[in-house]
Amino acid sequence: MKTDRAHAPTIAEVVTSLLREPLPVRFTAYDGSTAGPEASELGLALRSPRGLSFLLTAPGELGLVRAYLSGDLELEGVHPGDPYEILRLVRDRLELRIPSPSEGLDLARRLGPSLLRPPSPPSIEQPPAWRWAVLGLRHSKARDSAAVSHHYDVSNAFYERVLGPSMTYTCAVYPSEAATLEEAQAEKHDLVCRKLGLRPGMRLLDVGCGWGGMVRHAAKHYGVRALGVTLSREQASWAAGAIAEEGLTDLAEVRHADYRDVAEGGFDGISSIGLTEHIGVRHYAAYFAFLRDRLRPEGRLLNHCITLPHNRRADMGPFLDRYIFPDGEMAGSGTIIKEIQDVGLEVMHEENFRPHYARTLTEWCRNLVDNWDSCVAEVGEPTARAWGLYMAGSRLSFERNHVQLHQVLAVRTAADGSSGYPLRPTW
Template sequence: MTLAKVFERVTHGADVPVEFAAYDGSRAGRHGSDIRVEIRSPYAISYLVRSPGLLGLARAYVSGHIEVRGDMYTTLSTLSQTLEKISVGDRLRVLAGVLDDPLLRAAAATRLDPPSVEAPKGGKLRRHSKRRDAKAIHHHYDVSNRFYEWVLGPSMAYTCAVYPELDSSLEEAQFTKHELVARKLGLEPGMRLLDVGCGWGGMVMHAAREHRVKALGVTLSKQQAEWAQKAIAEQGLSDLAEVRYMDYRDVVESGFDAVSSIGLTEHIGQANVPGYFAFLNGKLRPGGRMLNHCITRPDNLQPSIRPDGFINRYVFPDGELEGPGYLVTEMNDNGFEIRHEENIREHYAMTLRDWCRNLDEHWDEAVSEVGPEIARVWRVYMAGCRLGFDRNMIQLHQVLGVKLPESNDAGMPLRSAWGM
């Protein structure tokens, strides 16, 4: 059986807008399509047979046994709609066809190691211990600051932006996000801000530059901290802004006027969520505000972690997503009065669109900088996440809380003061 015949069996001969080409010279699908999937080696079958579904496809792509020509988001969107229609019987018939071919049968029987960029297992370290969290953060963030500059753009903000208009640029949207957080927190000159999981210091520098706030950021990525401290010095903000290479749980200062957590909650683990909110509550003065900004699942009906999933293995080791209701409840039950909540998942789909475009525009440079496997991981990961936000498989929630003083005066305006 040619690989083209396999493709035709999978799609039931439908006119799928994808051109399929294989190393054996066979062709299928729509000739001349903007999307072209190439099977470069029979060993792609080994990954697909041993790890059915997205993980096998991802391994075959990351290792270079499968190539995708054209927009990755469009490819994933188109193929996912086709693959969702495949029945168990279809899969068995395809597998039978593969086993009938000696070359494909031999390839399927060959056990290949996962691509080398797959995250190492946590070993005996307890999940979300300080040492294991540091290893997980190092795997994802200490790739290359230059690579992140190409993907994220000048803002170096690796979190959901907020687009004031449909045609706003990524930089405008990231500025708007930081300003939205600042307004929700009610930042004013002279205040003290703690930004946990601060990344490359975008929120820290925004608070210092735009609101004259004394801001402290902490990150478990050494490369992020070094980049941020250099940027702070270059912008003349060293008297107000600081980024430290440290675990947020090791911050000793307290009495902050505000706390921002933009993209950290996904890393801490569901079991640690109550303690996380309680700890940050303890860092605030009475009347202080906290803004929690993080990716969530739409509900709490599915497991918070998928250990064998592509993202957990390649992108965010030990990452866990909770439903928004759970986060609001735990934030409320650990000392915060909830004052505002919103879901901005559409904005994250737009953010990922722009990051994907940036990577495509710098593709050759990115491959030269970090290697083809890491570049491929990022290409499929960001396109897949964009699809997830578009289809409401994942969401992005901002939750604002206040640590009430004894007077119970929250110090909040009668209506929202941010207007964004």
């Protein structure tokens, strides 16, 4: 730390001394000190000693997030519903290194030991996933139910404002540059129906069905009998109301249930849209085997999920794990395909929709900005800030190819080798 040991360092000096790279934006602190380019329109403002304690006691992503969600760190020049522009500049550069023991003792002496005492994190923070793993509860039915409830039972009214009329919380598929979010979500559901080869009278199972968008689209436009299951009570209630309102009760049903409790079989098609991220990589084999057993011979499975650009297992990271997607895990598309093949399903087609998810997230952030006051009133500012941070950060991850979105289509081939699949795709 390049400061005179006879004097206490400024906050800006403390922060910049622990950064791995120079600040790309303006930084101001509660003691009046500054750092970084003064002319920058974007800035970070540290408002309180508690914010500094967050940064010092949890160097890196978690400390920054805690300070931001507590209101001790402000992002200047951006809206909290869409902090994309500042994340684009600082995400890979704003990393605090852990001070050496001697530096830590020096900081304690010069700043006071109270600043190195970890403050209580924001009340919306969840325990880290490793605690559940140690207890042997990770991805148990009870733990999965609690994790899903944390994310999806936030508030239906909040999701209506962020997702728009489709109430679809997965990557849209844009058929053209001019397509709206609603048109793209409808196209995504229709593409899944076409890939599954759905026709009137067929039976569809949609696992992790959310607010029933896929179930309702398949019943309304393809005349299939569709069953959806979700662990979110709020989603199931909302979906049941939408099904009744659209006059689809004779064709569509959404249950508040674990997919593992679906006893029916012989489905012509199964869609898994955005559920694999919650399963856990070690449970892929059991998951795909369960879905295989629910298909009739020549029945099709469409798996749609966020993936990594490599095939090494990875958790979501501390922010997503503790605030957004508890227990979430991701793997590469190669891992998904391998596990599907290893349970005996025949993979027929796969494609990557990475740019589509970046665009989807852009639209969701715009909705959050446009409805900011009502969203804060509905869920509180810390949660609204967390969602803006998560969606803008996810947009950046898709743009930079840190994550991808793959659809994999597979068939339960019959004993005689027939698949019912055409010579060329028909969609």
